Amino acid sequence: MKKVHIIGLGLLGGSFALAVKKALPGWELTGFDQNPEHLNTAFEMGLIGKKLETPDADTSLVVVATPVDTLYSLIDKTLAQVGPGTLVLDFGSTKDELCQKMSSHPKRAQYLAVHPIAGTENSGPKAAEVNLFDGKVLIICEMDKTDVHLKGLAYEVFEAVNMKLRFMDPVDHDLHLAFVSHLSHISSFVLGKTVLDKTKDEKNIFDMAGSGFASTVRLAKSSPDMWAPIFFENKKNVLEALDSYIHHLSLFRQLIADGDEKGLNQEMKEANKIRDILDLKD
Structure with a gap:
């Protein structure tokens, strides 16, 4: 045995x-x-x-x-x-x-x-x-x-x-996981914190939360005891992923602030390409 x-x-x-x-x-x-x-x-x-x-x-x-x-x-x-x-x-x-x-x-x-x-x-x-x-x-x-x-x-x-x-290769593993896994968890944690901060002023905000919010923030329920060490252990790659994410967030914000509908639509169409990749994966 x-x-x-x-x-x-x-x-x-x-x-x-x-x-x-x-x-x-x-x-x-x-x-x-x-x-x-x-x-x-x-x-x-x-x-x-x-x-x-x-x-x-x-x-x-x-x-x-x-x-x-x-x-x-x-x-x-x-x-x-x-x-x-x-x-x-x-x-x-x-x-x-x-x-x-x-x-x-x-x-x-x-x-x-x-x-x-x-x-x-x-x-x-x-x-x-x-x-x-x-x-x-x-x-x-x-x-x-x-x-x-x-x-x-x-x-x-x-x-x-x-x-x-x-x-x-372990180096490639950590780089790729920083973008497709570790960043996803960070964005979910931050979204959860952002909405929780807003509930201090608006107690009924969760009554309006639909399935989109639930699926996006789901990972924020993950264990901090497990994820904090991952972020620190993979610090270099996680920071690179975060810098890229923050850049795209800032660009998205600027397009909205400028009222640039064409530019905003183009950004979202570019992001839509992820659907083709995920459909092939499925």
């Missing part, structure tokens, strides 16, 4: 546990979360069969699904605890700095950097969804640095939970 140990039993860790239970029912699942309430909830929900702070030495796979500023220390600690047949991977949303730190690790061959493009605005083990990873993209960085036999284990698990594999 193969064993999977999950560190961090929130949305991603909990959902991965459910996916493994469904796809690989003969495998044993153990786990740990520094939040005792999350750990107990995950156990009571059956996400894991055992609560273990330290994975067994013969564990096949350890998944670290915690905030990005905790990953290296947990990976380093875990690699010191397990045997040579254990693969350790992380689900972090930033990869460049972590891969740099891991490059000289004596057990680098037992580590794999991955990022599932899956999630919701919810957090904690109760947010776990059995099909969260089904059909979703999994970005893999520097797989050539991972032991060939452990790669086989990784492929077995990723195929079992039905993920689409994409391979990417």
Whole structure:
């Protein structure tokens, strides 16, 4: 029987546990979360069969699904605890700095950097969804640095939970994610804060909020404990994305201020092109 140990039993860790239970029912699942309430909830929900702070030495796979500023220390600690047949991977949303730190690790061959493009605005083990990873993209960085036999284990698990594999350089990963993920969360947080500030004067503003507002501000419900470390870890790329976003916001504002209907329509038509890209993606 193969064993999977999950560190961090929130949305991603909990959902991965459910996916493994469904796809690989003969495998044993153990786990740990520094939040005792999350750990107990995950156990009571059956996400894991055992609560273990330290994975067994013969564990096949350890998944670290915690905030990005905790990953290296947990990976380093875990690699010191397990045997040579254990693969350790992380689900972090930033990869460049972590891969740099891991490059000289004596057990680098037992580590794999991955990022599932899956999630919701919810957090904690109760947010776990059995099909969260089904059909979703999994970005893999520097797989050539991972032991060939452990790669086989990784492929077995990723195929079992039905993920689409994409391979990417960690530097490119962080740059692209700053624009398509990290910036989206920032804009949602800021929109939520902007509207909340307005409600101090106009208490009924949310009565007029439709589905457009709800979908745009949805990400503002995401966990600050998870997202603040991501913004700081990917600071250079996030600031570049923000500068570009602020530039386009300022231009949009100026077109409205100038009454430039033609220019405003052209800006929106340019933005409409994203529809063609997303339609192809779907």
